[in-house]
Amino acid sequence: MSNPRDRNPRDPRRPGATGRSGSRPSKRPQREPRRPADGSRVRPGAAGAGRGSAARPARRAGERPRRRPAPPPPPPPLLRRTFRAGDPAKRIKIGGVIIVVIMMLFAGRLTQIQGIDADTYAEAAANLRLQTIDIPTLRGQITDVNGNPFALSVEVRTVFVDPEEVKEEERDQLVDELVTRFDLDEGEVAAKVDATPSRYQVVAHRVSPGDWQEMRDLGLSGVGAEVDYERVYPEETGAADLVGFVGSEGHGLEGLEGYLDETLSGEAGKRQVEVGSDGTQIPMAGGLVREPEPGQDVRLTLDRxxxxxxxxxxxxxxxxxxxxxxxxxxxxxxxxxxxxxxxxxxSQNDISATGPEEWSNGAVAxxxxxxxxxxxxxxxxxxxxxxxxxxxxxxxxxxxxxxxxxxxxxxxxxxxxxxxxxxxxxxxxxxxxxxxxxxxxxxxxxxxxxxxxxxxxxxxxxxxxxxxxxxxxxxxxxxxxxxxxxxxxxxxxxxxxxxxxxxxxxxxxxxxxxxxxxxxxxxxxxxxxxxxxxxxxxxxxxxxxxxxxxxxxxxxxxxxxxxxxxxxxxxxxxxxxxxxxxxxxxxxxxxxxxxxxxxxxxxxxxxxxxxxxxxxxxxxxxxxxxxxxxxxxxxxxxxMKVPPTGTEPPAIRLFEEEDDS
CATH class of the missing domain: 3.40.710.10 (DD-peptidase/beta-lactamase superfamily)
Structure with missing residues (x-):
């Protein structure tokens, strides 16, 4: 009989062997592999001997082998050590630390926004409601050599209402006055006076300063006016094709108005307005950013x-x-x-009735x-x-x-x-x-x-x-x-x-x-x-x-x-x-x-x-x-006060047979 200590340590017949080096001895008794009914021996390992394995039935002739699904990949070593299913206390502890860190970051950011940088962020939020708009400036005149105007700008008013400031007891009177004085549609004016939510509704353009003064003297609430300018062309100058005209934006489109636009237009001023929730502009007191600079007059060589x-x-x-x-x-x-x-x-005062063919200056075009x-x-x-x-x-x-x-x-x-x-x-x-x-x-x-x-x-x-x-x-x-x-x-x-x-x-x-x-x-x-x-x-x-x-x-x-x-x-x-x-x-x-x-x-x-x-x-x-x-x-x-000629024309010979006398 051989000595048990002389056997191969991996030999499954060795008492306590498990097939793993250094593992503790198995407490389960070893079973003898079951022999087939025909009495043949089972090859070692063919029946899946070893821990956790089971005997596989013999494959029939012509039967395809069944694939065994691949085992899932093992977790990373860190997770294998930290989040092992049997260690819930450790997981809770680490999760709690992460939550505390996140809360501290939020708290720090809120402290910065509401405390340290509160003024900066408040100003930025206010600026989101502000827009900078142009303030119209006085466009320069186009005159003849003696200063007589071919084109000039006159001051007018843009009349608007602030519906929130209109007093209820003055509402009907305000609508009537606006309609009568500025020849407006009553329905449109009423809709603007009643507009909500709104603080700024334009009701009339190109109102003369005198007409606006009379309206303002009535003392009605919720109505105001802004300074604007209207381009005016004196009738019967005969210079329309040369002088040209400006567009609705106040910039020259044709003729000298277009060619000299940079000189005539000056530089618009800048003003900040607050934009309401409905997109309307609310004029602000003290919102002036830059004063407008008037344009230069252009004096022509023409005689009017x-x-x-x-x-x-x-x-x-x-x-x-x-x-x-x-x-x-x-x-x-x-x-x-x-x-x-x-x-x-x-007519420069009614360009809608004409087109490019009439606007062209044929003297050069x-x-x-x-x-x-x-x-x-x-x-x-x-x-x-x-x-x-x-x-x-x-x-x-x-x-x-x-x-x-x-x-x-x-x-x-x-x-x-x-x-x-x-x-x-x-x-x-x-x-x-x-x-x-x-x-x-x-x-x-x-x-x-x-x-x-x-x-x-x-x-x-x-x-x-x-x-x-x-x-x-x-x-x-x-x-x-x-x-x-x-x-x-x-x-x-x-x-x-x-x-x-x-x-x-x-x-x-x-x-x-x-x-x-x-x-x-x-x-x-x-x-x-x-x-x-x-x-x-x-x-x-x-x-x-x-x-x-x-x-x-x-x-x-x-x-x-x-x-x-x-x-x-x-x-x-x-x-x-x-x-x-x-x-x-x-x-x-x-x-x-x-x-x-x-x-x-x-x-x-x-x-x-x-x-x-x-x-x-x-x-x-x-x-x-x-x-x-x-x-x-x-x-x-x-x-031009050119004096008459004081001399007689000399005799000019046109034909060969003529003499010079």
Missing amino acids: DLQWFAQRALAERVEELEAEGGSVIVTNTDHEILAMADYPSY ETFEPGSTNKVITLAAALEEGLTTPETVYTVPYSLQYYDRTFRNSTNNGTQRLTVNGIMAQSSNVGTIKIADEVGRGTLYNFMKDFGLGQPTGLALPGEEAGILTDPDDWWGTQLPSVSIGHGLSVNATQMALVYATVANGGVHVEPRLVAGTVDPEGEFTPAGEPEKTRVVSEETAEQLALMLEAVTGDGGTAPQARIDGYRVAGKTGTANRLDPETGAYNENDYTATFAGFAPADDPELIVQVVLHSPRGTIYGGEAAGPVFNDIMSFALKT
Whole structure:
């Protein structure tokens, strides 16, 4: 018999063995594994011998083995030690400690909020109910050169009610007074007076200070007013298209109101209001954050009387000729704009009845082919380059073949021998084309640029169109003759007015000015900066051109309608077909008629440009636009107190056979 101590300690047959090293001896007796009925031995371990195991039945042939579910993962060591099911006292103790810590954190935070930082949090909570709103400021005026207003702001009142302050016994009287005095709807007023919960209900806008004073003197409770401003445009100034208007927010939307908005608007003040539970604003005493700063006045170079007359004369002629519209520019030799009229126009006090087409300032926004008014640049280039003289004679037939196109004069006078003076006076297309051939496309283009075509005028007005002047490298066969007589390019009315102002100014182009300066709230005037000046042609060339243009209004010229008694007048007519926007081709029955000129011709003071779009019946510049030029120039000479001319015009030879006597 073997010694029990010599047996394997893991041998299950060893007394007290459990299959674990170091475990205490089992008190349960060991069972002999049950043998199968066939008498075969059971393999060790096959029956699941060991602690906690049970004998598994033998698997039948073809039977799939059943999977044993995986045991759950063991808990982490810390939890295994701390929260063992058999140790509830320890769990309660630790849970209690955690709860105490959380309560201490809450208590500390409450102490900070309600004690240490109480004022800070109270202020933050109050600020959630406050909003900062703008206080309207006084918008600057737009005036003429003499201080007469084209646009100004007047003080008005916004009337409101505080329903909580309205006394019950005064309620009906308050409603009646508001309805009667301010022409309001009774139902709407009553609803605002009875509104709850509310402390601020606006009932009337743009109330005059006098009307509000009468209302306040009644001493009724719960009604108040705030200062506001209303933009007002004096009627019949004739400057609506130029000046423009402001929107409901008080900012400029069109014209000078929009362009000069930053200067005119000033800086709004700031005020804090408390927002009620229903979102209404409750004005606060002492809520002023910043005082409003009024805007600056803008003084223009315009003359109000001249502006009014120019607008009226233009409107009458447009209506008389059933034209689509037109523009008038009046300037002096310093290129200061004295009047800028456009028609059709609109009322700035009733903009809802009109639209963008009426608001547009056609004097800078509408382009057209200048026609014969452009010939002054062609002849200026030839004279300045020394290619010809006013007395040079040209053979001028009625028509001229130029590549694949035939150019003709407006009147068939056969073949004539005309001087350069005569070519200008009779507005000869063929004669001008012959001179342009000598000038050349590059030189002609440069002179046109120097006179200001194909580029902005410098006025920087909203909606301005610079026109079209193509590069000479892109000119095709007939472009040179076309451009020389004012076709194949486009300009706006102001550009052509400045061309004639340059001639009248002795050949010096001056950057045009419309703003004379600004006036601050203290009344101090700050003039605009000095304009840039550029010499385009010599003084001698300018004088020669002035004599040629004076011949246009003479007996042999195309515009005797432009003459003014007592004054020598220089000018030029223009007639050009208009393009059909749908086809892009010229409309043979649609024209632009123009006249541009200055007076007195021997000592120029004033320049007037008249443009009529699509006149009916009378289409030529001299006949259609000449009379408007005459009316406006006559009024301007008197308004500006320009003395009559003291000299007689010299004899100007137009034909070769004429002598100088």
